[in-house]
Amino acid sequence: MNISPKARHFDVVIIGAGASGLMCAAVAGARGRRVLVLDHANKVGKKILMSGGGRCNFTNRHVGPDNYLCHNPHFVKSALSRYTPADFIALVERHRIAYHERSHGQLFCDHSAKDILRMLLDECRAGGVRIETRSPVSDLRIGEPHQLFCPQGPVSCESLVIATGGCSIPTLGATDFGMALARSLGMTVHPPRPALVPLTLSGRTLERVRDLSGIALEARVTVADHSFRENLLFTHRGLSGPAVLQASSYWEPGLPVEIDLLPELDLAAHLQRLRRERPKMALKTWLGQHLTRRVAQRWCECWVEDKPLEQLTTGDMDAVEAACKRWTVWPSGTEGYRTAEVTVGGVDTEALSSKTMACRDQPGLYFIGEVMDVTGHLGGYNFQWAWSSGHAAGQCV
Ligand SMILES: Cc1cc2nc3c(=O)[nH]c(=O)nc-3n(C[C@H](O)[C@H](O)[C@H](O)COP(=O)(O)OP(=O)(O)OC[C@H]3O[C@@H](n4cnc5c(N)ncnc54)[C@H](O)[C@@H]3O)c2cc1C
Known part of the structure; x- marks a missing residue:
């Protein structure tokens, strides 16, 4: 693909408007970066809306590395310690979202998971983030700049963030896009399988x-x-x-x-x-x-x-x-993936920086959230990983 002179240029393009992608977009937008988020689904944040029986178990008070499956158990430490459950709770409280604690430190919205999605979208809006749904990406070329094509036309960007999640619940828009891209770049991908199932x-x-x-x-x-x-x-x-x-x-x-x-x-x-x-x-x-x-x-x-x-x-x-x-x-x-809450396996973390989620061998390329080989236990740990990894990347894209 030769990038057209008419291509829109952004500092950051994020593929996937789920939990990690929206958090990353909000953080990067707040830093003044020009951010575009693309999602192939008709709506953003579908898993957030479905989560916790509609009340979103958005984090857990007792998050630690032992709550995650990852081939490198130390990988999660840095991001989790730099954006903690307390940080996310502070954000929730700033947006005046009522929540309560259930057993084992699990935190849920009092009213609706919609509150969490609304909060993320408000944060994105404050940072001037542009979000385009029904926007499948084609002709992706990794480089400097990255070039890609979506229904609205060609786009180029300095930083490309892959936030397309795991394979669970295809009817909610899940695909193996991120893992397939990683494989095509010669990166190791641990075989995915359904989990919390x-x-x-x-x-x-x-x-x-x-x-x-x-x-x-x-x-x-x-x-x-x-x-x-x-x-x-x-x-x-x-x-x-x-x-x-x-x-x-x-x-x-x-x-x-x-x-x-x-x-x-x-x-x-x-x-x-x-x-x-x-x-x-x-x-x-x-x-x-x-x-x-x-x-x-x-x-x-x-x-x-x-x-x-x-x-x-x-x-x-x-x-x-x-x-x-x-x-x-x-x-x-x-x-199977029809009912699994998450996917075990994914993009090997050895190829990524634990501080920024950047690929060591591909300048300006980042993987965040569930697409990576990081899977949390039941109880709000998966969203906390989405927030922490999204925040880590959002600070340096
Ligand atoms: C029913 C259900 C309930 C859950 N409840 C909880 C809970 O209460 N607490 C908890 O911690 N975790 C829960 N989880 C897990 C949690 O939702 C995920 O771990 C989390 O959403 C992962 O965030 P993510 O940003 O990596 O991916 P996602 O939130 O899945 O976002 C990925 C986005 O990428 C988009 N996308 C995918 N492929 C493409 C493509 N090819 N092109 C463009 N866009 C694409 C998708 O449409 C989606 O919007 C639940 C999961 C499910 C399925």
């Missing part, structure tokens, strides 16, 4: 638990040495709920998932004591008090024998321990 079961395991669909229990769910203690939800296709969604980010085909359905109990000690105190009580009755009556019934049909506690042999106790404290399933898959 329900796990599916098949065969006999599914037959045994399918009709428990809708029942939620507190559990500790472990995958590859990563454990999460929150609610587990039986679904008609497998398992979901926060504990399972969290663990799904570490799950790969072939890996077992170990589930402790009685996470608060030292089962052996508890049963020994109970056998003395309530010898005639049926195992199923006792399990029903902890697992719900229907789950207890099913566990007694499939995995343990119901009998009075006084009759439990050592072998029976081991079976109860295995079935309840170490219930192990081998998922057949996940519900």
